[in-house]
Amino acid sequence: MRDKELTRERILDAAEKLFAEKGFHETAMDEIVHAAKISKGGVYFHFPSKEKLFFALLDKLADALQYEVQEEIARRRGAVNKIQGALGVVLKSLASKRRLAQILLRQGYGLGPAFERKRLEIYSRFAQLIKEHLDEAIAEGSIPPINTEITAYVWLGAINELVLRWIYTGKPDPLTEALPTLLEIFLRGIGYKKKTKKGAP
Amino acid sequence: MRDKELTRERILDAAEKLFAEKGFHETAMDEIVHAAKISKGGVYFHFPSKEKLFFALLDKLADALQYEVQEEIARRRGAVNKIQGALGVVLKSLASKRRLAQILLRQGYGLGPAFERKRLEIYSRFAQLIKEHLDEAIAEGSIPPINTEITAYVWLGAINELVLRWIYTGKPDPLTEALPTLLEIFLRGIGYKKKTKKGAP
Amino acid sequence: MRDKELTRERILDAAEKLFAEKGFHETAMDEIVHAAKISKGGVYFHFPSKEKLFFALLDKLADALQYEVQEEIARRRGAVNKIQGALGVVLKSLASKRRLAQILLRQGYGLGPAFERKRLEIYSRFAQLIKEHLDEAIAEGSIPPINTEITAYVWLGAINELVLRWIYTGKPDPLTEALPTLLEIFLRGIGYKKKTKKGAP
Amino acid sequence: MRDKELTRERILDAAEKLFAEKGFHETAMDEIVHAAKISKGGVYFHFPSKEKLFFALLDKLADALQYEVQEEIARRRGAVNKIQGALGVVLKSLASKRRLAQILLRQGYGLGPAFERKRLEIYSRFAQLIKEHLDEAIAEGSIPPINTEITAYVWLGAINELVLRWIYTGKPDPLTEALPTLLEIFLRGIGYKKKTKKGAP
DNA sequence: TATGAATGAGATTTCATTCAT
DNA sequence: CATGAATGAAATCTCATTCAT
Numbered sequence: 001m002r003d004k005e006l007t008r009e010r011i012l013d014a015a016e017k018l019f020a021e022k023g024f025h026e027t028a029m030d031e032i033v034h035a036a037k038i039s040k041g042g043v044y045f046h047f048p049s050k051e052k053l054f055f056a057l058l059d060k061l062a063d064a065l066q067y068e069v070q071e072e073i074a075r076r077r078g079a080v081n082k083i084q085g086a087l088g089v090v091l092k093s094l095a096s097k098r099r100l101a102q103i104l105l106r107q108g109y110g111l112g113p114a115f116e117r118k119r120l121e122i123y124s125r126f127a128q129l130i131k132e133h134l135d136e137a138i139a140e141g142s143i144p145p146i147n148t149e150i151t152a153y154v155w156l157g158a159i160n161e162l163v164l165r166w167i168y169t170g171k172p173d174p175l176t177e178a179l180p181t182l183l184e185i186f187l188r189g190i191g192y193k194k195k196t197k198k199g200a201p
Numbered sequence: 202m203r204d205k206e207l208t209r210e211r212i213l214d215a216a217e218k219l220f221a222e223k224g225f226h227e228t229a230m231d232e233i234v235h236a237a238k239i240s241k242g243g244v245y246f247h248f249p250s251k252e253k254l255f256f257a258l259l260d261k262l263a264d265a266l267q268y269e270v271q272e273e274i275a276r277r278r279g280a281v282n283k284i285q286g287a288l289g290v291v292l293k294s295l296a297s298k299r300r301l302a303q304i305l306l307r308q309g310y311g312l313g314p315a316f317e318r319k320r321l322e323i324y325s326r327f328a329q330l331i332k333e334h335l336d337e338a339i340a341e342g343s344i345p346p347i348n349t350e351i352t353a354y355v356w357l358g359a360i361n362e363l364v365l366r367w368i369y370t371g372k373p374d375p376l377t378e379a380l381p382t383l384l385e386i387f388l389r390g391i392g393y394k395k396k397t398k399k400g401a402p
Numbered sequence: 403m404r405d406k407e408l409t410r411e412r413i414l415d416a417a418e419k420l421f422a423e424k425g426f427h428e429t430a431m432d433e434i435v436h437a438a439k440i441s442k443g444g445v446y447f448h449f450p451s452k453e454k455l456f457f458a459l460l461d462k463l464a465d466a467l468q469y470e471v472q473e474e475i476a477r478r479r480g481a482v483n484k485i486q487g488a489l490g491v492v493l494k495s496l497a498s499k500r501r502l503a504q505i506l507l508r509q510g511y512g513l514g515p516a517f518e519r520k521r522l523e524i525y526s527r528f529a530q531l532i533k534e535h536l537d538e539a540i541a542e543g544s545i546p547p548i549n550t551e552i553t554a555y556v557w558l559g560a561i562n563e564l565v566l567r568w569i570y571t572g573k574p575d576p577l578t579e580a581l582p583t584l585l586e587i588f589l590r591g592i593g594y595k596k597k598t599k600k601g602a603p
Numbered sequence: 604m605r606d607k608e609l610t611r612e613r614i615l616d617a618a619e620k621l622f623a624e625k626g627f628h629e630t631a632m633d634e635i636v637h638a639a640k641i642s643k644g645g646v647y648f649h650f651p652s653k654e655k656l657f658f659a660l661l662d663k664l665a666d667a668l669q670y671e672v673q674e675e676i677a678r679r680r681g682a683v684n685k686i687q688g689a690l691g692v693v694l695k696s697l698a699s700k701r702r703l704a705q706i707l708l709r710q711g712y713g714l715g716p717a718f719e720r721k722r723l724e725i726y727s728r729f730a731q732l733i734k735e736h737l738d739e740a741i742a743e744g745s746i747p748p749i750n751t752e753i754t755a756y757v758w759l760g761a762i763n764e765l766v767l768r769w770i771y772t773g774k775p776d777p778l779t780e781a782l783p784t785l786l787e788i789f790l791r792g793i794g795y796k797k798k799t800k801k802g803a804p
Numbered sequence: 805t806a807t808g809a810a811t812g813a814g815a816t817t818t819c820a821t822t823c824a825t
Numbered sequence: 826c827a828t829g830a831a832t833g834a835a836a837t838c839t840c841a842t843t844c845a846t
Contacts, residue, residue: 023311025226025313028820040830041829045827109307109311111311112224116307146385147382151386154383158362161355161357165321169321178351182351185351185355185391190389208809240810240811242840246808247809425713428715440832441831442832508719511712511713514625518771548787552784556788559762560756560760562764563760563761580753586749587792587793590794591788591789632841643807644843648805653840653841
């Protein structure tokens with residue numbers, strides 16, 4: 001029982017490392033088998049195919065990130081504040097876990113319909129999260145009405161691109177240095193105006 | 202003499218169709234050979250490898266799009282106006298040429314370092330274009346200072362994601378329906394304020 | 403477990419037959435696969451490339467021949483006598499195993515540097531064997547001093563050429579008919595004088 | 604007319620260089636075409652196939668070497684003396700023209716029956732030359748009777764192996780350093796006794 | 805004579821997956 | 826649960842040769 005879980009984890013860890021470094025097609029099952037110190041049959045016992053293994057990994061990573069984000073959201077008050085916190089967590093997480101970023105943001109494109117569906121599903125989870133709080137912010141009156149669905153995808157895409165660029169060029173260093181500009185663009189983009197201290201013009 | 206160019210085009214056309222439909226790895230050279238009505242050796246005479254063929258295609262498509270964008274930019278006056286025009290052209294182009302979108306935005310991720318480098322190179326061309334005009338807008342005083350490089354990538358990523366989603370879900374239909382929201386978010390995000398008619402409050 | 407070894411042998415046997423008959427380049431992996439009654443992947447499981455398979459075969463054959471030679475050497479007394487025995491064994495072996503001769507003597511030339519290095523390595527094993535006993539014969543006083551290294555290669559080359567000619571022209575028939583002349587040339591060449599019965603002039 | 608010959612020579616030169624360096628199979632017609640600064644069709648105009656080109660080259664080189672050898676033979680008197688001169692010329696020629704050695708001695712093995720036939724034909728030319736003078740030496744009474752055909756091939760093989768080893772290991776350096784040992788082995792091998800000055804025992 | 809684009813059969817190699825042990 | 830030898834379809838790429846210009 002316990003061992004079973006351990007083996008599964010070992011496989012997922014090996015897969016995470018290799019998929020992140022080399023991509024899905026460039027990684028051979030043999031390599032995963034070797035890195036996980038298990039046999040071929042062993043991997044196929046736990047995961048029925050390479051594709052399913054990849055998807056299981058995506059789910060695992062997305063779940064973990066979503067969990068962190070939701071923790072942060074729960075910790076904060078106010079829709080816009082929650083959003084700011086969430087963005088910060090995402091950037092910090094991706095910055096500190098390069099592999100996570102590589103797999104979640106880079107892999108799963110152009111690998112055929114099944115892969116794209118999976119990616120879309122995962123992204124829509126996060127888009128939904130953003131959308132909800134944007135809708136809440138509008139309801140609160142913190143920001144003017146806007147198409148929150150499009151906005152959510154705009155934000156996801158923006159983050160995706162910035163992180164990808166950071167992975168490859170190393171800029172900005174650290175990645176989180178982009179956070180203030182990003183927040184400025186995002187919040188201004190949705191018409192949010194910082195509350196000024198009393199007596200401001 | 203002339204025929205040489207024609208054959209090259211025929212190969213590129215076949216490759217464009219197939220790569221767009223099925224992706225890089227899912228497309229076999231045999232299929233391209235067949236679709237282009239040429240022999241295997243013929244393809245390899247013009248392109249030394251499948252990868253090089255793919256890159257040549259990316260360049261060709263990116264060049265065409267960039268050309269359209271720059272035409273539009275040249276046609277307009279005023280940095281912000283140019284930017285608006287450019288975004289419109291990009292969205293319209295991608296909307297009307299699904300293949301272009303599929304190849305430029307979807308392929309080339311997670312296919313290994315060489316592919317990512319190429320994608321980065323192409324994206325940076327467009328980022329540079331955006332950046333230049335943003336800098337100009339700041340110089341003109343049309344918008345307040347901002348990190349224009351990050352902004353450029355934010356925009357590219359946002360467009361990328363929206364188009365990808367459109368390709369898969371068909372929403373929004375038509376894609377260009379997203380343009381007003383997009384412009385609103387983008388322009389507001391950079392602090393641009395629509396010039397109000399004289400006498401407005 | 404045991405089967406693994408058997409498969410390996412089956413592949414090597416098929417390769418021996420085909421390489422001997424048709425040469426390295428003229429033999430397709432497909433033919434070996436078919437002759438060995440195994441799958442393509444099966445061959446590649448045991449040998450990572452056609453070249454490596456060829457080298458493994460060379461080693462196997464050279465090992466076997468060397469073993470026979472050393473057995474004969476151990477069986478005899480006296481350096482010159484050992485040498486005579488060894489030459490006899492080599493010629494008899496090559497004469498009775500045409501394939502061995504074809505592969506060891508004919509293949510591996512002009513197939514690129516890696517092949518030549520291998521051939522050189524194998525030949526130097528036999529050259530070393532000859533050299534040792536020549537040195538011993540000198541030490542014993544059976545023959546006058548001479549450059550034994552050059553002599554060893556001279557002998558190898560001579561045998562090589564004779565056997566090659568025999569393979570192609572069938573002359574001399576049988577090959578071993580050349581043995582007396584060969585021994586005469588070789589032994590006289592190193593200044594060895596047959597011990598004459600007592601009282602000879 | 605003159606140009607035709609020049610082009611032919613340019614092709615042969617390029618082929619000589621490449622075949623010597625990389626071997627027959629490793630050398631692509633494209634490379635020869637490029638090195639000879641001619642077009643594909645041009646090469647095929649002068650030589651109907653790659654194989655024929657190779658054979659033409661072998662003939663050219665063998666002819667040149669044979670010419671040198673015969674010049675030397677004509678210059679000397681006495682069968683044994685002629686033989687000594689011929690061996691010296693061969694070794695000096697091969698030593699100074701590495702390419703010649705590489706092609707004449709290394710190539711043409713294991714490349715299929717046509718190649719072997721060609722090699723045999725060329726070697727038999729030289730074997731014949733040696734045999735003739737050995738027979739003469741016997742007729743002169745300079746050496747005792749012996750199987751001169753076998754002896755001729757023994758010598759050829761010995762030279763072949765020594766030169767091959769020199770090409771790869773660089774030893775002996777210079778190659779001609781092996782000449783005295785070689786002559787000693789060869790001449791002693793055929794029972795030749797150096798004429799001693801008057802009054803020798 | 806010369807060119808070089810085009811041919812197309814064929815070669816080696818890869819790799820996800822299976823299954824007897 | 827685990828092993829790893831074996832499968833076999835499929836993929837990319839090579840290259841001697843041809844032929845219209």
